[in-house]
Amino acid sequence: MPYDAAKAKEFDKKTIKRSVVDNPAVHDKSGKWIMTGRAEFAADHFTGHKYFGVAKLATVMHAKIKSVDFSEALKIPGVIDVVTVDEVPTWSDHVLWYGKEVAGVIADNWYTAIRATEAIKVEYDVLPAMFDPDVAIAEDGKDGTANVGLIDGTNLHQRTAVVRGGGAAEGFKNVDWDFTFEYPWTTSYAHNELEAHQSIGWWIGDEAYLYTGTQDPYSTRTSVAPQFGLPAHKCHVYSRFNCGGFGGKTDDWGSYAALAMSKKVGGYPVLFKNTRYSNVLTRQRSFSIKSKIRLGGTKDGKITALDAVFYANEGANTAAPVGDCIFGLQKTWNIPHADIKCIGVLTNAPKRYYWRDVADPPGGYNTESALEKCAYKLGMNPLDFRLKNVNPCDVQPPAAEGGWYGAHPWGSFVIKELLEATAEWSDYRKKFHLPATKKVKDIYPNEFKEYADWYHGIALTAHLDSHGGSFAAARGGMLKANADGTFQVITGSARGTAGGTTVCCTTVAEVLGARDEDVLLGDWANTDTGLNPGVQASSSHTISISSAFYNAAMEMKYKMTVMALNNAAMKKVGATKDDLEFANSTVYFHKGKADEVAIPFASLGLGTNTAASAGGADGTGSSVQNDLQKLLGQRAGGAWKSKFNEKGEEYIKKGDKVLANGQSGACLELAIDPETGVTEFLNYFLVVDTGCTMFKQGALREIGAATELIHSQGYYFGDVYDEETGADISTIYTEAQFPTYMDMDFSTHHFADYQSEDASGTFGCHGIAEPSLTNFCTVALATFNAIGVWVDCHKGGFTPDRVLEALDRGIGADYKALMEA
């Protein structure tokens, strides 16, 4: 069933405000630039002469570098110099994974530098490697070879534990049912930008300059400057675009190398640039997860006890926030007695990080699968089971649970509402059936004829993401008006400029009635003229900063209204503010056609002194507001508040604490060919709480892009390593198989925003974050609902080979076994 516009419209009247599908008003500047080749990434911009840097990568998993012979490399014409691991921060003579940097070359040509790395000869003292996380767990604590090599004496790096209500043991004393579910290691997914990482570093005196692909120039400065003994203000970071990918631009691997190499050649600019191969090897990817989840409860379906342990394979990354693995489980479900543990497992694999919630899409599947199984076992509709157990709105987290996010205020929490809204929009209750009992033709007698005899599956989940709507600082920036009638958006956030400008610029254009092309990027995201926007938190940031610019645009419009009314022509016709229309970069007077007056913005008398501030409310004493006040010399007194929610209410005041987590509900219908294991999506409904985000089109665009990418990447691929060498042999890079929009029919994807009533993010804006991540688990659950066998996420996605393997047990076999157990 294609998108049902009539139904959506009807639903719009109730809760859903708008769907982005087929909405021509959604425009995307960055997409247009990228598609037409006009997008300039950070390293593209430095057109002057420069050198090129490339790293040589290890071909062993675990070793100490014994010697490096640069002699042949230095003979190659065009090679300027070489660097050792001692000269680049974060590089080391201790190789911990296949692909770690072991030396570098600086040359006058990128290809020359690549060829020169081939000529470098490295001798290793190879050490025992620990690639298999199960072996790392089993061997933990043993002497000698058992250790991965990162921390003396252990491979189990972090242990995060949450104990609630006296712990699980207390809860399990009095339960009517008690089920345990175990899941093997999920795959790891590349959290990878499409552009190979590149940074240009150079020095002027003792000050360092960087053009680099980063989501957060301020954090890059904070991490890079100390490595070179610099105070922060002597490290200047500029960024543009987010490298064409979905996140993953938060580490500064290339920045260190570019600056170190530049220093080696006297400060001359060096472009340190990955090959696609090295990009895959060296960039962070998500944890892989294995878990054991025990649930118990009462006959009416209430979960009263939880005992869960998650292991996270974090590769060779001692800084991995493994505690995030339990975030969704900890905070979404209202379970009075719980023990939840997360243990990080170090291995000789490339560094891994999180993809939110239970770390990655298939990780979230562990939790949701356990809930789904419980529901079936109890004879309950899985939606009813979730509604029975989800936290009610506005629950504050137990202070005792602490954790990385525990210190922050809770923010809005509307999972229950999202479950209900998603169910209503998708007609979940009407379409739901027990596993392996319906063909597509049973649900859709007149549609999807090509899949008529395929099995129909449906699942609905909701998810609280760990991204905040705003982190430690408000979103800030400036909107400047130029004398020629154009406007400049200025912000310190990479998400606030090109790539993320989409929402900021379009918001400004729409509020002011300016032509798109008249709203310019005031600057790159940078640490010199932009304001610290705080920790950049993925797409959450984009939306909240666009809301800030909405306010700035409203302030600008007020100023322009005053200017227009002071215009002689307007005075002559007696215009009032209610007579004015802002459109096409012109102010029109429309009170009677004959009297029409049109004043182009360029004739209004705008100038460089006309500026508006785009600040956000926050509760952490951010310097953004003060910075803005100093810069603009206005708005003294701190009247930082929003008047612009959709109800015209003022609801955020200066000093209000804000942290709104992204949350969403998702319902997936799919069809599975029992002969080939091929799956096709029929309908995917995603409802995301955007709080009081004003520019909903921008929010929905971000949501849509993220969902499509996750589905296409997560559905088809996972990382695969050669376990003997530790080399990545994923087809993502051996076959250039980054999935694209062409791989899925996104006309089956429907997005809608949900405006919760208790918005508490900046200007009422919730972070939309990465709502699609764990809704990936709807694929697992809908697949089970279709064919009654569990398709394991072990080492990959729900590809036909794995579906067929599960089907070897017979249609409905796992469901039958579950119910009989």
Place this chain on the structure above:
Amino acid sequence: MKDFKHAVATSFDEAATLLADGKSAVIAGGTDLIYGMKGMHSPNLADTVIDLKRIPDASYIKEENGVLKIGALTTLTEIAENETVLKKYTVLAEAAKAVASPELRNMGTIGGNICQKPRCIYYRNEHDAFPCFRKHSDGKCYAITGVCRYHSVFGGLGGCFAVCPSDTAPALVALGAKIVTTKKTWEAADFFGLDQKKFNGENINWIDADEVVKEIQVPALASGAKSTYKKYAFRKAIDFPLVSAAVIVNGSKATVALGGVYNTPKLFTDVDASDAAAAGEFCFAKAKAMKSAQVDNNSNAYKIQIGKVLVKRAITELK
């Protein structure tokens, strides 16, 4: 990227002469050769790249005396969209259209498609990270001790389990096409070495190093015969066949050439088409799945099941 010299050939014979040094390779669309050069896949990469694109009159599709003739430099898009090919040699048009993406089909040629390198995650690993014996005489097949998800289900030709990745190869084999080179005219089955007991270095065909494909000749299908090409790949766009079937049905008999399941196309003639499901079973009767040695729950058994269904559905559709 490997350093290389560039030479331009103005005729196929001139290209063949330039190839005689044994350190050169020809380039037409460049969609496979340059990829390998950039990735430094092999120690045997060419020192000189010989451009065929300036050879005149090498791109054409015409019928002469009941034989379809296609110039080696004809693009896959041209073949996929040609009315004659679509109508009379449907399996070839569909196979050409199944290759990669529109951009790659616009660049890639039929000559290049049947001369591309094998498909294997180990063979294709950059910087020759896995020195397999397609590239090194003292190498080994890493699929046996590693991951075999994408590899052959009909055994390893000469010990190599890489598959023939060409979409057009099975179509040409099923059609009984001839391939005209600078040295001789090959039967397609011989060109791809269907009866060979070993592999030919890094090639998926058996032409000499100084031999260049000039033309494809396809005999007309028998009156009443119909054909189709079915392909399965994980991705819907820009992917090589994990399993494919070029199928021609003529009355109660079918000719089936499988792709993506063996080092060469796997040809079955005189298949009983009266029972489509049985035909699928017949074609894969001798297939045997591999189990990856390193990754749990990972095998290539799916190729057999999906292949059977592709054959069954193709025959059902054509009957």
